[in-house]
Amino acid sequence: MLAIATALPTSAQEAQVAPPSSTREGVYTEEQAERGKEIMRDICAECHMDDEFMGTFIKSWAGASVGDLFEEVSTKMPEDRPGSMRPREYAQVLAYIFQLNGLPAGEVPMSSSIEELREIIIEGSQG
Ligand code: HEC
Numbered sequence: 001m002l003a004i005a006t007a008l009p010t011s012a013q014e015a016q017v018a019p020p021s022s023t024r025e026g027v028y029t030e031e032q033a034e035r036g037k038e039i040m041r042d043i044c045a046e047c048h049m050d051d052e053f054m055g056t057f058i059k060s061w062a063g064a065s066v067g068d069l070f071e072e073v074s075t076k077m078p079e080d081r082p083g084s085m086r087p088r089e090y091a092q093v094l095a096y097i098f099q100l101n102g103l104p105a106g107e108v109p110m111s112s113s114i115e116e117l118r119e120i121i122i123e124g125s126q127g
Pocket residue numbers: 039040043044045046047048057073076077078079080093
């Protein structure tokens with residue numbers, strides 16, 4: 001009984017609360033962003049600076065879905081080894097990019113399923 005109870009929270013929460021439809025609604029957790037920061041530093045920083053993914057970057061993706069961005073990054077990056085990371089690591093990097101842009105963290109971790117992520121539209125933190 002206890003084992004079942006601990007297995008339930010995520011799905012129970014999903015059943016009660018409609019899944020978020022915008023990056024303004026808390027679509028990742030702090031833990032994911034923390035891990036994403038490490039991945040950015042260890043892998044992406046070889047070629048990218050954090051600020052490349054802020055401001056105009058997120059604006060250029062506004063209106064597209066998180067699934068679109070996930071697909072783009074997971075099939076093309078890291079440029080020297082495309083697709084070499086695990087799906088959940090790509091989700092962690094995206095969480096960090098959202099955090100860099102002032103988008104809020106939430107309680108439910110971001111999925112690494114492109115289909116599920118297509119339901120979430122990218123919006124900047126304001127306007
Ligand atoms: C070996 C160098 C290299 C590494 C490592 C690398 N990238 Fe890139 N990245 C590039 C280059 C070059 C481009 C521009 C050409 C292109 O779009 O394919 C690019 C483009 C991008 C873009 C599109 C930028 C835009 O303005 O649309 C994103 C997003 C991105 N990289 C994310 C990442 C992430 C996240 C990582 C780490 C997981 C990463 N990259 C690792 C070289 C790299």
